[in-house]
Amino acid sequence: MFAVLSAARKRLRLPRLARSAAAALGLVALAACDPIQIGGLAGGGGGSGPRIDTSQPVPVALLIPKSDAGAGAVARSLENAARLAVADLGTVKIDLRVYDTAGNAATAAAQAQKAVDAGAKIILGPLFGEAANAVGVQVADDNVNVLSFSNNPSIAGGNVFILGPTFRNTANRLMGYAAAKGKKSVTIVHPNNVEGQFGKVAIEAAAGSSGIRVVSSEGFDFSQAGVVAAMPRIAAAAKQSDTVFLTSNAAGALPLLVQLLPENGIGPDSTQYIGLARWDVPPQTLALPGLQGGWFAMPDQSRIASFNSRYQGAYGSAPHPLAGLAFDGIAAIGALVGAGKSDALTAGALTQTAGFQGSGGVFRLRADGTNERALAVAAVRGNKVVILDPAPNRFGSAGF
Template sequence: MRIPTDQFAAARRSFLRVALLGSAAALSACSLTGPGPGPREDAGAPNPNSAPATGSETLGNGPVKVALVLPLTQGSGASVVGVSMRNAAELAISEAGANDITLLVRDDRSTPGGAREATQTAISQGAELILGPLFAGDVRAAAEVAKGAGKPVIAFSTDLSTASRGVYLLSFLVENYVDRIVEFAASKGKKSIAVLAPENDYANVATGALQQAAARRDIRVALIERYKAGGVAASAANIGALGAQIDCLFIPEQAAAMPEVARALTASKIDPRAVQILGTGLWNDARVLGLPALQGAWFATPENAGFAAFAQRYRAKFGSDPTRVATLAYDSVSLAAALARTQGPRRFSEEVLTNPTGFNGADGVFRFKPDGSNERGLAVVQINNGTTTVISPAPRTL
């Protein structure tokens, strides 16, 4: 680990001061772990408890202008995710950054055309850095404009193909989840793994990442079973037939589908005491945690305490619960304000943004890589009696 300079140390201290308190129970109503990696994630229905979305808004009064491009609207109504992220940005400004940056909040209308227009407008108004958008297609459109103007982007999509030099992803990447859980499994002596995965974009990415992570750690991939809707039982039976040939099973499935998967595991006599079940951060959901077939399973996730503290402050200010990805807006705005305060003219340069020491946010430590991807400090948790227990804490430094 490279020791940070005094300036970087100051930036990290001032970036985010979150008391790590609360518990996993505080998150039970806010289980969205992050939008999927496809081209268009669901932004949700209107939320009557959220502030109304506006197409153009300014927060803060600092000398450095930063744009925040969000899907505040989708179709004819407000977007739960977009409005929650906008509220999180206001919380960040009120806590730390009102005198450091002027935040230009712009609605991309959940479309690439809207993202392109919002980015062009913000840059013409002096924005030095673009935060957002959320959806993959919108990130590509905004990045094209920003790159043409020489402005960096910190975006929120989980589609790694949207990342590039100067376009950094702050999102929860499935590749990080997979690498962390495979690393932990290898450290516990696991040697042979099978994969039970649906045929969708998320599982495609997760399965590819699993194969690479397993190869790096000398874990044999014994079988990869892919299934279409309604076909999980047959695929689980094929894995069950492996018996003692495997000591762990990776299942990159969404929370809503896991009850059906769990029934298939039981029917196939896959004993979780003999075969360690592994998943991703999508399992941080009450629909998964209570399943008998998943008790004892492991998955990687950001530690819950930081989000719990953030959510408590959010509820106090807005009277409603934040969506799980609201921390992306909070952290990006907090980071922009801290860098504007401490880094002078080089504040949003590639050298500063890709500092290998990284930064500390509501979801723990993270850093941007020069190719635009990110690394996050993730915990490994075990499902026990309908809740989770941390069995490998998230690192505090990278």
């Protein structure tokens, strides 16, 4: 039973970042890790990439943690989704070769080198940010690009691109919508941990690009006592803004925050609440009184449902929430190879402005190694999700 309100004043549980996010955010979660800088590779542009012969099957290496006891189920789902995407390509031929990283960065780097030595022209995966960083460094001198399943922007750049949804992409969508609705100022509320810092930075940047003034960024220690102690300070700042942007999710401080904010004079009837996390995960979160009227972002659910249905039909079970990333990677590679150009897997091709059609809608890779994904803006009303602004179906349209 989900009893978040009755438990709100109990001490917050402090699970590892990946586990807490996995429970509440699905896609954002499992690929996250502590910030890691890529020595000598950070920056925009990415590796140029190899030339390929599109008249022959193109070798693609899929790096997944098959033998990692904690991630084996995710690995199977990623491989299944990749094969589903390969089957969709028709006359485009992809030679998909699977390598086991064991969930270990050093093993991932060694397997990546083995794959490249065997002819792989691009690497899809690995799952975890630290492993993706190691793989990128390992194959940089081989002129091979990496499409990682991570969502950690600190490992993006050079020859490493991340497919996981980013906080900046979500923040951009929500701040852009807020500006269009006449919002002028925002108070950011975040835990003092890695996830919270990433969220804070993303929202500050998005607010700046949308012309919204950041009144204050208020952090709190990730515990019940930390939230309670910080609330007077948070409330004082929030009274000076017309929106409050919360980075926390349902497995973290969100339930307690939306209980205490109204008790301190910052109610959702007078101040617009915005969430960086998915507020419909788990569904019981939608029943929180403090979230009614609040905004959050989500992918096109009709597209997600279509992908899930196809996966279920092919494999007899539901996909892991991360499975769509593997499908997207193959879809992008296949679309580029299908154009018949020898530079299909170079950084310039991978970052084409038009982007690609993925499992959850359109997306594109950026020259800095991050990505943009189409998102809808949703509100919580009557304990249900209401779409306020649908996800755009192409770049250049409203919402991007």
